[in-house]
Amino acid sequence: MRTVIIGGVAGGMSAATRLRRLDEQREIVVFERGPYVSYANCGLPYYVGGVISDRSALLLQTPQSLASRFRLDVRTGHEVLFIDAAARTVTVLDHASGETSTEAYDELVLAVGATAREAAGHPGIPTHTLRTVEDVDAIGALLETAEDGAGDPSALVVGGGFIGLEAVENLVRRGIHVTLIQRGPHILTPLDAEMVVQLEAELRSHGVDVRTSVTIDTVQDGVVVLDDGSVLRPDFIVDASGVVPSVDLARTAGLTLGPTGGIAVDESNRTSDQHIYAVGDGVEKVDALSGGEALVTMAGLANRHGRSVADVIAGRPERNTPALGTAIVKVFDTVAAKVGWSERQLVSARRAHRVIHTHPASHATYYPGAQSMSMKLLVDPESDAILGAQIVGGDGVDKRIDVLAVAVAGGITASGLARLELAYAPQFGSAKDPVNQLGYVADNLRTGATAAIQWHELEDAVAAGATLIDVRTAGEHAAGAIPDALNIPVDELRSRLAELPDGPLVVHCQVGQRGHTAARILAQHGFDVVNLDGGYRTWAAGAATRVRQPAGV
The missing domain is CATH 3.50.50.60 (FAD/NAD(P)-binding domain)
Incomplete structure (x- = not known):
């Protein structure tokens, strides 16, 4: 039996090595169009920043090491141009020789991942993504040139997602002045607005020029004009504006694409062709909450699904669990x-x-x-x-x-x-x-021991007749308060009940805990009361976003 895997790194190499552990006799061929088949792409930004100083540490395996340990036929610099699903063959271009060949398979695994959303360059300004070893080599060369030149080197990072934020931090570590632009109203859009205020403040405290609700309008002769009219002259651009599934091979092979644009697979990562499987960033996952299709581009999922595909090919029943989209990032x-x-x-x-x-x-x-x-x-x-x-x-x-x-x-x-x-x-x-x-x-x-409202619901509640009671100390209230709040510290609340007006009350403290205590006291004295969820701190973060949130459903 012969299994061909298109693409290496997380999903492809997990499939290849797991399949070898399960089947010593199978022929396993891996085609990787780039020069590196197994590298730590999540570590690339930290090599740019010098946190990881040894470039070779990023290169986890080579074709030679994989051949020695796993008896895998790994061919780098080989690009699959076409899949003939009916004949069960692939057409492969050897970039070194320029020659093409036809390779047969019994099972095929697509692990081609995703590509940058905006791959086009910008006239007069070097532009790179941050996804491959070649990318970091190119950015490293740009950094050396910028650091050796006159004046203060600068960079523009497009996109405030996980990769964009990691790029910003590591460029700053190299002494680069960074402007970060984000199309939406706040960075890190998987989180809600009030939760990223602290993160944006952290960036600005390290000199990062954070600009939201803005995009590139034009680039000409080394000048970037944003759609708000502002002008930038960066030495280079890092494009972290997102990725789209790489589906050209799947499309021309006649495989079904899903509503998200990714390759549609079943719970065993089998495509619409029973002999072709697909894993990685280019593949639709099942969302754990909705049960619907979703694109979740996480290395952990790619590794896990590569392993499970190998199990299925080897005859071991395996099903994917739905994706939760768990993610984390550290910025400074x-x-x-x-x-x-x-x-x-x-x-x-x-x-x-x-x-x-x-x-x-x-x-x-x-x-x-x-x-x-x-x-x-x-x-x-x-x-x-x-x-x-x-x-x-x-x-x-x-x-x-x-x-x-x-x-x-x-x-x-x-x-x-x-x-x-x-x-x-x-x-x-x-x-x-x-x-x-x-x-x-x-x-x-x-x-029902307590009731609460959200920071973005407070304005409407007050407009409807509720009175806001700040139960923090007088000193806390004086240091910063929600407008028109009546300050009665929680420890004085029982003795000052007569000062409270008729009608609904909203109580709050700094973070919510004393507010809950105050709400319990007042409720047991017959007041109509709710606690402001998360207290003054959450309200202040929400107010700082200057984006009115929906009041819910």
Whole structure:
């Protein structure tokens, strides 16, 4: 039996090496059009920034090492031009010799990934993506030229997603002045607006010129004109504006493409042709929340699906689990992570949801070095299922997002987070871990022990007649307050009930906890009261976005 794999790196090489472990006799041929078949593409930005100093550390395997250990026939510099699905052959161009050949297969695995959304160059300005070893070599050469020239070197990064942010950080590390432009109203669009305020502030604190709701209008003779009329003269451009599935081979082979534009596959990654499989960034996944098709471009999924395809080809039944879209990025000293859907997605899909914001510390506050986190949990109000989560902070973000991802995968409800038994010592967490705290809030809302409104709902509530009560200390109130809030500290609340007006009340503190206590006091004294979710800190972050959010469904 002969299996041909088109494309290496995560999905293709995972399929090839796993298949060899399962089948020693099979002939396995890998065609890779580039010079490198196995490299750490997630580490590329950090080589640009000098965090990873040894270029060879990025090159995980070579054709020779793969042949020695796995008896794989790996051919770099070989581009598959055409798939004849009926004949079960591929036409291959050898870039070194210029000759083409026809290669037969019993099973074919497409692992060709995705390509940059905007691959066109810009006249007079070197432009590169940041996806391959060749890209970082080219950017490295540009950096050396820019650093050796007169004046302060500068770069324009297009796109504020995960790759764009990593590119920005590492260019700054090299002493480059960076302008970051983002088409939408805020960077890192998988997160909601109020959650990225801290991240944008972190970028600006390191000298990054962050510009949102702006795109390139024209580029001519080394001058970039943005659509807001502003002019830039960068030494080079890094295009991180996104990717699209590479589907040309699939299309010409007659394979079915899905509604997202990616290659349609079944739960075993089999395409519409029973002898052709597909994995990686160019393939549609099943969204864990909607059950519909989605494009999720994550290295972990590519590796996992490459492995599962090998199992299927070897005769071992294997099915993909739906994709959660778990992701994380670190920009200077700030970490942002997410799993599942954002509030924006839920509103767009008109799906009912409940929102919870908390601002816990990474570990016990009495132990030195505790760092604040901002956490957001999205919950189905009927089933109490976790629909999504976002965390921004420093230490401990990775641990908590992974716990939440496992909770979603395991079907643990939002309230069930309160009952998780998590590792605790003062330097690692709190006796009430931040994940547990999310569960306590979720349970209070589920059971009706408290009611809450969101930061973007406050204006309408006040306009409808509600009175806002700030239950923080007088000093906190004086340092910054929501307009027209009446300040009555929570510790004085019982003795000052007579000062409260008739009608509905909205209470708030700094992060929500004292607000919950105040709401419980007032509710038991007969007041109509809700707590402002996430307190003043969440409201301030939301107000800073200057983007009015939908009030929900």
